[in-house]
Amino acid sequence: MSIAFPVPDPEILARRDAILAGLRPLVAAEALVTTEDERRAFETDGLTAYRQMPLAVVLPSTTAEVSAVMAYCHANGVRVVPRGAGTSLAGGAIAQGDAIILGVAKMARVLDIDFANRTARVEAGITNLAISGAVSHEGFFYAPDPSSQLACTIAGNIAMNSGGAHCLKYGVTTNNLLGVTLVMNDGTVVEIGGDHLDSPGYDLLGLVCGSEGQLGIVTEATVRILRAAEGARPALFGFSSVEDAGACTAAIIAAGIIPVAMEYMDREAILITEDFAQAGYPRDAEAMLIIEVEGSDQECEDMLARIVDIAKAFNPTSLKVSQSETESAAIWKGRKSAFGATGRISDYICMDGTIPTGQLPLVLERIGAICDGHGLRVANVFHAGDGNLHPLILFDINKPGELQKAEAAGDAILKLCVEVGGCLTGEHGVGIEKRELMRFQYEQVDLEQQMRVKNVFDPLWLMNPAKVFPLEGRVAA
Numbered sequence: 350m351s352i353a354f355p356v357p358d359p360e361i362l363a364r365r366d367a368i369l370a371g372l373r374p375l376v377a378a379e380a381l382v383t384t385e386d387e388r389r390a391f392e393t394d395g396l397t398a399y400r401q402m403p404l405a406v407v408l409p410s411t412t413a414e415v416s417a418v419m420a421y422c423h424a425n426g427v428r429v430v431p432r433g434a435g436t437s438l439a440g441g442a443i444a445q446g447d448a449i450i451l452g453v454a455k456m457a458r459v460l461d462i463d464f465a466n467r468t469a470r471v472e473a474g475i476t477n478l479a480i481s482g483a484v485s486h487e488g489f490f491y492a493p494d495p496s497s498q499l500a501c502t503i504a505g506n507i508a509m510n511s512g513g514a515h516c517l518k519y520g521v522t523t524n525n526l527l528g529v530t531l532v533m534n535d536g537t538v539v540e541i542g543g544d545h546l547d548s549p550g551y552d553l554l555g556l557v558c559g560s561e562g563q564l565g566i567v568t569e570a571t572v573r574i575l576r577a578a579e580g581a582r583p584a585l586f587g588f589s590s591v592e593d594a595g596a597c598t599a600a601i602i603a604a605g606i607i608p609v610a611m612e613y614m615d616r617e618a619i620l621i622t623e624d625f626a627q628a629g630y631p632r633d634a635e636a637m638l639i640i641e642v643e644g645s646d647q648e649c650e651d652m653l654a655r656i657v658d659i660a661k662a663f664n665p666t667s668l669k670v671s672q673s674e675t676e677s678a679a680i681w682k683g684r685k686s687a688f689g690a691t692g693r694i695s696d697y698i699c700m701d702g703t704i705p706t707g708q709l710p711l712v713l714e715r716i717g718a719i720c721d722g723h724g725l726r727v728a729n730v731f732h733a734g735d736g737n738l739h740p741l742i743l744f745d746i747n748k749p750g751e752l753q754k755a756e757a758a759g760d761a762i763l764k765l766c767v768e769v770g771g772c773l774t775g776e777h778g779v780g781i782e783k784r785e786l787m788r789f790q791y792e793q794v795d796l797e798q799q800m801r802v803k804n805v806f807d808p809l810w811l812m813n814p815a816k817v818f819p820l821e822g823r824v825a826a
């Protein structure tokens with residue numbers, strides 16, 4: 350991984366005062382952030398090893414304000430990096446030094462809830478969890494559940510096509526999104542998709558979802574809301590080897606069982622998390638699975654019985670089926686705080702790749718060998734059911750060369766994912782982190798076809814330009 354930001358354009362830097370003067374009348378006074386101290390809060394995102402001071406930060410309150418800012422930036426050649434809550438683990442929300450950040454966090458209202466048709470219309474800066482919070486009184490919820498759901502916005506979820514533990518059953522953002530209001534790079538406001546499952550014409554919504562803030566600014570979204578299941582029960586399985594846990598996962602999927610979630614943690618992750626969350630995880634296990642099923646009491650009972658039967662063939666060292674809401678909450682508290690618990694004890698980079706589930710045992714073994722070879726600890730926490738790996742590579746940023754070693758190990762892991770028939774991302778996107786590795790996944794001709802799509806939406810490459818595509822070999826409009 351070689352992460353470089355383009356050198357800020359001196360011509361833009363020289364015009365900074367004039368640009369700020371042009372932006373000032375377009376938003377409320379407090380919505381234009383210009384001082385160095387205040388801008389520092391926006392210099393990084395979840396990829397905290399990298400920092401860049403943005404030219405300015407603009408925090409509009411309406412679609413009309415977003416449109417005015419975008420029109421100004423387009424007319425004046427100013428680059429724009431959209432931002433939600435800044436939790437991207439791929440560096441997607443870090444601005445290069447000559448770009449403004451346009452944050453939508455102030456636009457966080459619920460605009461409409463239609464329980465009969467199971468949709469909610471929200472502003473883009475609303476947090477993921479707040480959507481479920483707004484509909485839970487009627488027994489509904491919004492399904493995709495990134496572990497960052499308390500903080501991350503639906504805008505960021507749409508841009509990264511985010512997933513979460515329960516996406517094994519419910520799909521990721523693209524499967525739960527019906528429409529968006531998109532402000533184009535020149536300020537034009539367009540509606541994409543609608544209130545229905547499918548819309549006539551090209552699937553532009555599918556294009557916008559996962560486009561990492563490169564095609565326009567999402568200011569509103571219509572999402573599906575689902576009726577919550579009658580009940581849910583997680584179970585914890587401890588294993589004496591990584592291979593057994595991986596093979597058990599593959600066997601459950603191969604048996605055609607779709608639990609609502611199937612999460613994996615290895616020994617390092619179990620210990621780090623248990624020290625923080627005291628979730629009752631098996632400290633003596635080499636690996637652990639959280640498997641959750643949902644439905645009526647009987648349905649949960651039946652499905653868990655089948656899962657336990659399969660798991661027994663892989664010699665589980667412990668087995669605990671949740672017997673209460675409190676136990677279920679503790680099990681999930683551990684998993685959802687695993688990244689935070691890791692951050693408490695070490696710097697880390699979180700990799701995000703996807704592999705065919707049948708390759709789990711082999712890939713887990715090789716991840717261990719790769720990190721050993723670099724003299725680094727690795728804690729594996731991931732969505733095992735859909736093969737979405739999150740090795741957390743621990744390093745010390747204050748030790749010269751450690752970040753580079755961690756990055757080299759990360760590169761090797763992501764290349765391994767591609768080699769075994771998987772891909773570079775699962776749910777965190779490409780951002781700056783995997784931009785150069787895209788060459789490993791795609792031929793230049795494939796990359797160029799994707800870039801031509803960007804050219805249609807943003808021919809001047811003003812929108813989040815230093816992300817997703819390798820810096821060399823870009824295709825001009």
Ligand SMILES: Cc1cc2nc3c(=O)[nH]c(=O)nc-3n(C[C@H](O)[C@H](O)[C@H](O)COP(=O)(O)OP(=O)(O)OC[C@H]3O[C@@H](n4cnc5c(N)ncnc54)[C@H](O)[C@@H]3O)c2cc1C
Pocket residue numbers: 394395430431432433434435436437438441442453473494495496497500501502503504505506507508509510511512513514561562563565566567568688689776777813
């Ligand atoms: C502790 C932790 C746990 C996490 N767990 C998960 C997980 O389980 N699953 C998962 O998928 N991700 C996870 N993430 C990653 C991250 O939370 C997601 O990528 C999330 O969707 C980012 O949302 P955000 O609001 O923070 O967006 P930001 O980080 O602000 O931005 C992310 C991307 O979206 C673009 N963007 C933001 N707003 C807009 C807009 N209005 N219009 C167009 N583009 C926009 C940005 O330019 C950027 O490219 C985790 C992160 C952390 C720190």
